[in-house]
Amino acid sequence: MPDYTLLKILHMTAAALVIIGVLLSSFTVAKPPAAARLASIRRWDRFVTGPALGAVWILGIIIGLSGNWFSSGWLPVKLVFVLILSALHGMQTGGMRRLAQGEAVPAFLRFSPYIALVSIAAIVLLASAKPF
Numbered sequence: 001m002p003d004y005t006l007l008k009i010l011h012m013t014a015a016a017l018v019i020i021g022v023l024l025s026s027f028t029v030a031k032p033p034a035a036a037r038l039a040s041i042r043r044w045d046r047f048v049t050g051p052a053l054g055a056v057w058i059l060g061i062i063i064g065l066s067g068n069w070f071s072s073g074w075l076p077v078k079l080v081f082v083l084i085l086s087a088l089h090g091m092q093t094g095g096m097r098r099l100a101q102g103e104a105v106p107a108f109l110r111f112s113p114y115i116a117l118v119s120i121a122a123i124v125l126l127a128s129a130k131p132f
């Protein structure tokens with residue numbers, strides 16, 4: 001089993017890529033760009049943000065279990081926001097596919113930047129302050 005600190009560093013690195021990627025997709029679905037830019041953002045989503053989100057989940061569950069963090073109160077609350085962020089990412093990926101096909105995106109995706117902002121702030125604050 002690799003060192004706990006190494007797993008935690010990898011978790012935080014992947015989390016940074018998720019934060020960047022979800023914000024990028026948030027502004028893309030909220031204000032669609034021209035076709036060439038949309039294509040490059042979709043490639044970034046497929047090859048960077050999606051795999052980083054998978055890595056964040058796997059590494060998060062491993063450090064959560066090996067550090068016995070699932071018995072603390074902050075982690076389940078953080079997981080609610082992780083689920084919201086993951087669902088948002090899934091809907092953004094679908095929304096960007098629809099944009100590429102010339103279709104409209106669901107109207108609520110306009111609020112993507114705000115949903116991302118609240119979820120990311122809650123996740124990072126809970127994980128670093130561990131208030132309960």
Ligand code: HEM
Nearest residue numbers: 012015018019056057060061063064069082123124127128
């Ligand atoms: C299944 C999902 C996840 C689980 C089970 C999980 C679990 C954990 C655990 C247990 C820690 C504490 C490690 C320690 O202090 O020793 C942690 C730290 C952290 N997590 Fe997650 N995490 C998940 C998803 C995420 C996501 C989606 C993000 C950001 C978008 C994120 C960002 C962070 C950050 C920034 C830290 C470091 C906090 C610090 O030490 O200052 N995590 N995570």
